[in-house]
Amino acid sequence: MxxxxxxxxxxxxxxxxxxxxxxxxxxxxxxxxxxxxxxTNTSPVDKSLICEVAxxxxxxxxxxxTAASKAxxxxxxxxxxxxxxxLIKVAEGIEARATEIALCECWDTGQAFKFMxxxxxxxxxxxxxxxxxxxxxxxxxxxKSPTLMNVTSRVPMGPIGVITPWNTPFMLSTWKxxxxxxxxxxxxxxxxxxxxxTARLLVEIAEEAGLPPGVLNTVNGFGEGAGKALCEHSLIxxxxxxxxxxxxxxxxxxxxxxxxxxxxxxxxxxxxxxxDDADLERALDAVIFMIYSINGxxxxxxxxxxxxxxxxxxxxxxxxxxxxxxxxxxxxxxKTEIGPLISEEHFNKVTSYFDIAxxxxxxxxxxxxxxxxxxxxxxxxxxxxxxxxxxxxxxxIFGPVLTSIAFSSEAEALEIANDIPYGLTAYLWTNxxxxxxxxxxxxxxxxxxxxxxxxxxxxxxxxxxxxxGIGRDGGDWSFEFYMEQKHVGFATGSHKITRxxxx
Numbered sequence: 001m002x003x004x005x006x007x008x009x010x011x012x013x014x015x016x017x018x019x020x021x022x023x024x025x026x027x028x029x030x031x032x033x034x035x036x037x038x039x040t041n042t043s044p045v046d047k048s049l050i051c052e053v054a055x056x057x058x059x060x061x062x063x064x065x066t067a068a069s070k071a072x073x074x075x076x077x078x079x080x081x082x083x084x085x086x087l088i089k090v091a092e093g094i095e096a097r098a099t100e101i102a103l104c105e106c107w108d109t110g111q112a113f114k115f116m117x118x119x120x121x122x123x124x125x126x127x128x129x130x131x132x133x134x135x136x137x138x139x140x141x142x143x144k145s146p147t148l149m150n151v152t153s154r155v156p157m158g159p160i161g162v163i164t165p166w167n168t169p170f171m172l173s174t175w176k177x178x179x180x181x182x183x184x185x186x187x188x189x190x191x192x193x194x195x196x197x198t199a200r201l202l203v204e205i206a207e208e209a210g211l212p213p214g215v216l217n218t219v220n221g222f223g224e225g226a227g228k229a230l231c232e233h234s235l236i237x238x239x240x241x242x243x244x245x246x247x248x249x250x251x252x253x254x255x256x257x258x259x260x261x262x263x264x265x266x267x268x269x270x271x272x273x274x275x276d277d278a279d280l281e282r283a284l285d286a287v288i289f290m291i292y293s294i295n296g297x298x299x300x301x302x303x304x305x306x307x308x309x310x311x312x313x314x315x316x317x318x319x320x321x322x323x324x325x326x327x328x329x330x331x332x333x334x335k336t337e338i339g340p341l342i343s344e345e346h347f348n349k350v351t352s353y354f355d356i357a358x359x360x361x362x363x364x365x366x367x368x369x370x371x372x373x374x375x376x377x378x379x380x381x382x383x384x385x386x387x388x389x390x391x392x393x394x395x396x397i398f399g400p401v402l403t404s405i406a407f408s409s410e411a412e413a414l415e416i417a418n419d420i421p422y423g424l425t426a427y428l429w430t431n432x433x434x435x436x437x438x439x440x441x442x443x444x445x446x447x448x449x450x451x452x453x454x455x456x457x458x459x460x461x462x463x464x465x466x467x468x469g470i471g472r473d474g475g476d477w478s479f480e481f482y483m484e485q486k487h488v489g490f491a492t493g494s495h496k497i498t499r500x501x502x503x
Contacts (some may be wrong), residue, residue: 002086007113007332011103015050018104023196025060025220026203028067029213034220035059041175041196044110044340044347044376045331050495053196056221061188061229064217068159068186069235071214076156080135087131087182089209094124097124101170104197106331109166110340113332115294123202129458130182130478137479140486147495156184156260159236161230163223163251164199165243166192166342167297167398173202176240177216178479179454189218190230190245192462194342196220223247231255238262238481239421242299244396245422245467252378261373262483263471265299265463266395268424271417272302273407274480278429279451284315286453287402292380292425295338296400296407297346299468300425300447300454304393305404306413312406316365316384321406323366326380338400340375347376350399353392355477357383360390362403364389396422400503410435424464425454446472 022038022397024031029188034054041050054060075083094101101120106113141153162176169191180187203218219226231239231254237259241251248264255262272290274283290302307315331339341347347370354368365384371377380400383392407413417426426445430436440448446464449455456462459475471481 002334004021004330004333007103007106007334009144010099011107011332014048014100014104015107016198018051023054023220025056025064025198026200026216026218027060027064027214027218028071029207032060032063036221037224039193039222041108041194043107044342047105047344047376050108050197053193055219056190056219058100058225058229060224061190061233064188064219065159065230065233065235067214067449068188068216072156072158074185075181075186075212075215078184080137082247083182083184084131084134087127087134087178090125090178090206090211091127091131093205093209094120094127097201098124101198101201103332105170105195106339108195108197109169109329109342110331111168111295111297112336112339113334114337116331119171125172125176126171126178126458130178133179133476133479134180134182137483146228148489149492150487150489153484153486153488154479157482157484158185159235160482161236161239162184162187162189162232163227163230163239163241163243164189164191166195168294169195170198170202172242173199175473176242177202179473180240180482181211181215183479183482186215187217187480188230188236190221190226191218193220193222195315211412212435214494224326227251228254231260232258234258234359239317240481241265245469248469261481263473264469265473266424266467266469266472267398267422268279268299268464268468269304269394269396269420269422270300270302270425270427271304271306271420271441272427273306273383273413273417273429273445274308274311274315275413275430275432275435276308277431279431280311280315282451283429284318284322286427286429287319288326290404290453292323292326292338292400295341297342297398301403302425302427303400304420306387306407306416308406308413309406309408312404315321316382316404319382319402320366323380323382327369328377328379336382337438340371340377342376343400344353344376346398347354347378350378350397350401353395353397353401356380357386357390357392360386360392362386362390362392365404367400394420410439413441416441417499418442421467424468429454
């Protein structure tokens with residue numbers, strides 16, 4: 001097992017080229033400085049400078065969109081088996097550099113190595129899975145009618161804009177980019193400005209694997225500049241976005257004039273509902289994992305605990321004991337379970353809810369304070385004696401913060417669970433099968449797990465309802481987004497055609 005010192009030494013080697021040349025845009029297979037100059041990228045671990053990053057603008061997005069458009073025809077028409085070979089090589093390249101990716105991601109985002117060491121491999125898994133779907137991605141249906149043989153097929157849409165967030169950025173980038181490339185689309189990728197390192201590694205790995213120039217282009221920048229330009233560009237046929245609900249709404253407006261297709265994976269304020277008949281030991285493990293892992297910075301976190309009042313006191317007491325033992329520390333220490341938050345801005349947002357909770361009348365049962373001031377550290381926090389009308393229950397905090405709300409009946413639990421603008425995920429703990437079937441049918445969420453934490457299975461649909469998004473990722477649902485349906489009808493005989501204007 002590696003140590004903190006081992007990881008720090010390895011990180012220094014991997015950061016050398018970033019410090020020497022910064023993070024440049026990659027357009028049409030070439031390094032390109034940003035038309036807007038540069039901006040700085042700092043680590044949330046100790047607030048130190050990592051490197052300078054190319055500041056992409058409308059000019060850079062136009063160049064990248066043009067490159068993606070020019071590369072589209074050849075990539076679309078490449079034999080599916082040849083595209084598959086390249087995508088498999090991308091997966092192999094990710095696996096070969098998995099430790100480098102994980103270390104850079106930890107330093108860039110503050111995420112714990114305990115989790116990021118697996119995230120890079122999940123990225124490789126995404127490429128392998130969609131590579132294996134390449135050949136049948138265009139398959140359609142044979143729909144015979146009395147006079148026609150009707151055939152459907154799917155064709156790639158064209159150049160796609162992909163905008164990804166700063167939480168687990170490498171894995172989430174592959175989640176969008178892998179199916180887009182497998183479908184035969186080309187891509188312009190704008191990673192989050194707070195986490196540019198691994199997006200650069202991904203495009204390097206892809207081109208080394210044989211991806212033709214211009215098929216994957218990366219432009220760094222900010223939402224109001226590069227992001228807006230990407231959403232408005234006429235050559236970009238669709239936008240795949242992961243991020244805040246407010247930004248998703250803005251992206252829809254920006255793409256309206258060019259009739260962009262949008263896939264929006266947005267925020268969540270997800271309930272985990274624990275009934276008194278549940279396996280409380282396993283439920284406790286799942287509740288803790290789904291809010292405090294990944295620093296609480298993920299859309300699927302179970303940030304609202306709905307606990308039946310008959311077991312509330314005991315369950316919350318056990319929660320407090322476990323939460324106070326969670327290891328907060330340097331993200332490159334393999335023993336660390338929570339690292340620092342991504343940035344000063346986000347740190348200020350998360351910690352502002354400590355006073356909001358007290359003002360609203362909730363109790364801070366654990367945490368509720370900053371950690372090591374050398375970085376953006378926050379102690380894992382539990383709010384109790386809360387109700388669903390409080391801001392801590394309605395707003396997405398996006399940090400290691402759990403709000404506990406008591407309920408007495410199924411009807412009350414369902415009302416609380418659904419009384420929220422969001423509808424991404426929900427987690428239900430009960431050993432009553434009838435209750436589970438009825439309750440999940442009425443839960444307003446795109447994804448629900450019963451007696452389980454979030455266990456992602458790539459062929460299943462991923463996405464939410466209400467303010468949590470539009471569209472689904474995963475399996476064939478991804479190809480439905482990145483491809484257009486085409487119908488061709490072949491006459492099977494000389495059927496009667498109505499004659500107009502004939503004598």
